[in-house]
Amino acid sequence: AQTVTQSQPEMSVQEAETVTLSCTYDTSESNYYLFWYKQPPSRQMILVIRQEAYKQQNATENRFSVNFQKAAKSFSLKISDSQLGDTAMYFCAFINNDMRFGAGTRLTVKP
Amino acid sequence: KAGVTQTPRYLIKTRGQQVTLSCSPISGHRSVSWYQQTPGQGLQFLFEYFSETQRNKGNFPGRFSGRQFSNSRSEMNVSTLELGDSALYLCASSPSGTPRAEAFFGQGTRLTVV
Numbered sequence: 188a189q190t191v192t193q194s195q196p197e198m199s200v201q202e203a204e205t206v207t208l209s210c211t212y213d214t215s216e217s218n219y220y221l222f223w224y225k226q227p228p229s230r231q232m233i234l235v236i237r238q239e240a241y242k243q244q245n246a247t248e249n250r251f252s253v254n255f256q257k258a259a260k261s262f263s264l265k266i267s268d269s270q271l272g273d274t275a276m277y278f279c280a281f282i283n284n285d286m287r288f289g290a291g292t293r294l295t296v297k298p
Numbered sequence: 299k300a301g302v303t304q305t306p307r308y309l310i311k312t313r314g315q316q317v318t319l320s321c322s323p324i325s326g327h328r329s330v331s332w333y334q335q336t337p338g339q340g341l342q343f344l345f346e347y348f349s350e351t352q353r354n355k356g357n358f359p360g361r362f363s364g365r366q367f368s369n370s371r372s373e374m375n376v377s378t379l380e381l382g383d384s385a386l387y388l389c390a391s392s393p394s395g396t397p398r399a400e401a402f403f404g405q406g407t408r409l410t411v412v
Contacts, residue, residue: 222400230386232403278341285354286331286390286401288341 189214191281193289200269201297207254208264208292210279219283221255223264226291227275235277238262269296300325302391302404310410316377319407323370323391329353330372331401332364335386344387347372376409384411 191212200206212221223235238246238255246253250270254263266273274296279289303322311317323330331354332344343356347366364374370391376383386408390401 220400224403229405231405232388232390234400234402237400282401285343285346285356286333287343288333290340 189216189281189283189287191279191287191289193277193279193292195292196290197293197295199295199297200266202269202271204269205265205267206269206294208266208277208279208294210262210264210289212260212262212279212281212287214260214281214283216283219281221253221262222280222282223251223253223262224278224280224288225273225275226278227272232278236264266294271296271298302389302402304387304389304404304407306407307405308408308410310412311379312412313379313381315379316375317379317409319374319376319387319389319409321372321374321389321391321404323372323389324393324402327391327393327402328370329392329394330366330370331390331392332372332374333388333390334358335388335406336384341388344374379411381411383409385409 219240221238225233225235236246236248236251250267252265276291278291281287305320329348331346335341346354350366361377366372386406388406390403392401
């Protein structure tokens with residue numbers, strides 16, 4: 188079975204600082220996609236960043252970047268220059284045939 | 299381009315009743331997936347439809363069913379509602395013919411069963 192684990196239920200960071208959210212997954216598949224989604228209080232799930240497993244280069248989207256370690260099955264999200272609007276639940280997700288989500292990390296950015 | 303639209307946004311139902319939730323995907327998207335989100339179980343995959351056919355199904359009882367229409371709009375039905383069915387139900391649409399592309403989510407339908 189494919190599982191996704193986020194070991195940090197809650198995290199906080201000061202505005203303008205950097206924070207890293209952890210995610211590990213378990214799969215026997217070799218080709219899959221990984222995502223980080225953000226869910227603010229409005230409940231809208233917003234795609235933050237996406238990584239294709241066959242690509243070794245880590246994905247980057249502005250202040251968001253990932254550290255993808257395929258052998259270790261690790262997919263962490265780094266948020267640089269944190270902003271108040273980054274406060275949200277962050278979900279790591281895995282797609283092969285269906286999408287599996289981690290339990291989420293609640294991130295609070297403090298002014 | 300309009301996003302994924304879910305209706306209604308809120309629902310209150312009584313145990314034993316049935317409910318139908320609707321999802322209109324982004325124009326041109328042919329894949330629609332449904333998820334249940336609860337504080338205890340997190341986000342769980344219900345099922346995925348592509349071109350009016352159910353392509354994948356999660357581990358939910360038969361009371362949960364769905365369908366997709368020729369215009370890609372999808373409905374999800376839950377029969378004989380139980381208190382534990384109270385949840386946020388999220389719908390997501392994908393542009394490609396596989397489930398591997400990124401999924402665009404609607405704002406969800408909050409179902410409360412009393």
